[in-house]
Amino acid sequence: MTLATHTTFGQLPAIHLVAPDGAEAVVTLYGGHLVSWKGADGAERMFCSAKSALDGSRAIRGGVPVIFPQFAERGSGMRHGFARVSTWRFEDSGIEEDGAAWALFGLAQGDLPVTVADAWPHAFALELRVAVRANELGMTLTVRNLGAETLPFSAALHTYHLVPDVCDVRIEGISSDEISIIDKLDKVYPDVTGRASMATGAGVLAIEQDGFPDVVVWNPGAVDAAALADMENDEYKRFVCIEPALLDPLTLEAGQAWTGSYRLLA
Numbered sequence: 001m002t003l004a005t006h007t008t009f010g011q012l013p014a015i016h017l018v019a020p021d022g023a024e025a026v027v028t029l030y031g032g033h034l035v036s037w038k039g040a041d042g043a044e045r046m047f048c049s050a051k052s053a054l055d056g057s058r059a060i061r062g063g064v065p066v067i068f069p070q071f072a073e074r075g076s077g078m079r080h081g082f083a084r085v086s087t088w089r090f091e092d093s094g095i096e097e098d099g100a101a102w103a104l105f106g107l108a109q110g111d112l113p114v115t116v117a118d119a120w121p122h123a124f125a126l127e128l129r130v131a132v133r134a135n136e137l138g139m140t141l142t143v144r145n146l147g148a149e150t151l152p153f154s155a156a157l158h159t160y161h162l163v164p165d166v167c168d169v170r171i172e173g174i175s176s177d178e179i180s181i182i183d184k185l186d187k188v189y190p191d192v193t194g195r196a197s198m199a200t201g202a203g204v205l206a207i208e209q210d211g212f213p214d215v216v217v218w219n220p221g222a223v224d225a226a227a228l229a230d231m232e233n234d235e236y237k238r239f240v241c242i243e244p245a246l247l248d249p250l251t252l253e254a255g256q257a258w259t260g261s262y263r264l265l266a
């Protein structure tokens with residue numbers, strides 16, 4: 001049985017992963033970007049803007065952009081890093097004993113255009129593993145330093161959760177207070193441990209992360225959404241970004257690796 005097949009998403013080559021129980025995910029090679037996750041119940045759980053570029057001309061507005069090696073404008077490099085606008089390799093796929101279908105994607109220094117590699121001259125290798133079964137999504141990001149010099153980086157999995165109405169969202173377990181989104185929110189929550197949850201009025205999603213110390217919660221609100229060229233004016237109501245993140249740059253010594261993992265249970 002083929003669990004991972006080649007498909008397209010917009011104009012972008014992608015991998016369609018289907019578990020035996022019907023859970024599925026679509027990951028574009030551009031960005032190593034998970035753009036769709038449906039549990040075995042068939043419900044789509046990722047937001048993707050109707051105005052998102054889907055031709056490789058700019059980052060996809062939705063799904064799970066991989067943020068690496070820089071978060072937002074915290075550095076002199078490309079905003080949110082180059083990983084989300086780079087073309088990854090599909091490396092392997094398979095099935096776990098518990099029935100999860102998984103796929104592995106890679107991005108290394110040699111995959112980058114010369115100008116991008118020259119601007120960030122580190123011999124790195126990224127591995128993104130995506131696994132689906134039942135109503136669960138697992139993502140694991142590994143960063144390896146293959147060079148002789150130190151490698152400093154930040155990283156995040158910038159997840160756009162699809163919600164019926166952002167006003168009804170309640171997030172627990174990230175801060176001592178319950179988080180709700182009244183108009184705009186763009187906030188960093190450091191040192192988050194344990195399981196968090198997002199109630200949407202329609203259901204509750206459990207969120208677990210390991211290795212990522214921080215969480216960023218973002219929704220642009222009406223005014224900032226209207227200023228985004230790749231988002232419809234009222235689409236801000238349909239998502240909330242809850243992003244497992246490593247914000248303060250971590251420095252890997254030669255030969256070292258770091259792994260951050262992330263699990264969503266609907």
Ligand SMILES: O=P(O)(O)OC[C@H]1O[C@@H](O)[C@H](O)[C@@H](O)[C@@H]1O
Nearest residue numbers: 072079080158186187216218243
């Ligand atoms: O428009 P971009 O580059 O995808 O960034 C979206 C948002 O990403 C979030 O992670 C940041 O905290 C926000 O400040 C930012 O606006």
